[in-house]
Structures are given as structure tokens and as C-alpha cells.
Amino acid sequence: MTRQPISVALVEDDPAVRQRFKASIEKQPQLTWIGEATSVREGKALLGDNCPRVLLVDLGLPDGSGLEVITEAAHHCPATEVMVVSMFGDEGHVIQAIEAGASGYLLKDMDDESLTEHIIQLVDGGSPMSPMIARHLLKKMRQSEEPDQAAASGISLTKREMQLLKLLARGYTYREVADELSVSSHTVNSHIKNLYRKLSVKTKNEAVFAATRQGLLDMRHLD
Structure with a gap:
């Protein structure tokens, strides 16, 4: 079945x-350009008018940080997938963007062609990242506290929540998770809400990162 074009804003x-970016997106038949903004203020106004399926955000804006726009999207457009496209590739910006709600992070x-491919991957449940960005995240996870120390946090996940978490870490979409576990989408959404609440996160990337940091998930053993 042919899906509707993916709406993209910048x-x-x-x-x-x-x-x-606009020229690249308009050349890709699976994508459709719906708008652009040049500042934090305009970005928030854009989200107020229409929630795109994918929002590309630069972090260095003239009136503030793109993190404000990402946070706005997380609160008011929960179905929107946010991908940072920035010159800032340092660990601090990467972690802050993911914690704010970004599901992808690319350098400019x-x-x-890679940009449009990554947008499609994002909607399909992936988390596109430039190699340097992925390295920062791996480094951050290695520096995290040891699992036995983290266990003192008191967080306890059910067997089903752990199954779901591992599938998310492997890049499964929510629909694929439902098929793999032979449950309804409603059941998956219920488990997702409980998982996010326990880990105090808002996105699947944050959930995987938080669970790894707290010793609940070992990325080397996801089977």
C-alpha cells in the first residue's frame, strides 16, 4: 500500500x-515540504499552525536555541519526529537534544541524498545519526555508572516492558513491536507509557539511553 507523502518542515x-534542504526534499516523491522558520519564535509559531510528520531543527538560532523548538514539538506535536541538523557535534549538544526529544541527529x-534517506528512515522507526554523533553516545554510555550501582535506583521493569525495550533498542517501530509480541497497538502504547513513566523519559531514544545508563539494558545482548 502506498503511504501518504511525509510532511517535512525546517x-x-x-x-x-x-x-x-527544500530543493532536496521537493525532489523526493515520498516527501512533501510544508514550511520553514528562521528562529525559535517562528519555529514555535509554525508548530502552532501545523504539526509536520518530521521537523528538522538547527540548534544555533538567532533568538535562542533550537532545543526550545524541540521541547515545544515534544509537548504540542507528539506525533512529530524531530531530527537535529546542525554544525554542533559536541557531546553536550547531542545529549541535550536527545533529552529534549530529538530522535535523530545529523551534521550539516x-x-x-542522505538527508532525504534519513528522513524516511526516521519515520520508519530508525534513529539516524552521523557517525561522530553515534560515537559520542557510545562514549557517554561507557562512562555511565556501573549496572550494580545503578540498580540502587529502584527501577523495576516487567518482563513485557523489557521485551519491548529490547525491541526498541533494535530499531523496531511500534507497529513492528506489536507484531513481534502478538499484541494490539493499544497494548503496546500502554506498555510504552508505563515504560516512559518509570524511566522519566519522553522518547524511545531517551528510554534506551536511560535504561542503558541505569544498568537495566545491555546493548550487547538484545536477543
């Missing part, structure tokens, strides 16, 4: 970058 203050030096 928050970026550089005119050349906006034109480049990637080619235009």
Missing part, C-alpha cells in the same frame, strides 16, 4: 541551507 536561519556536512 527551522534554520541560514538562507542557503534552507534552499538546499552530509550530502543531500
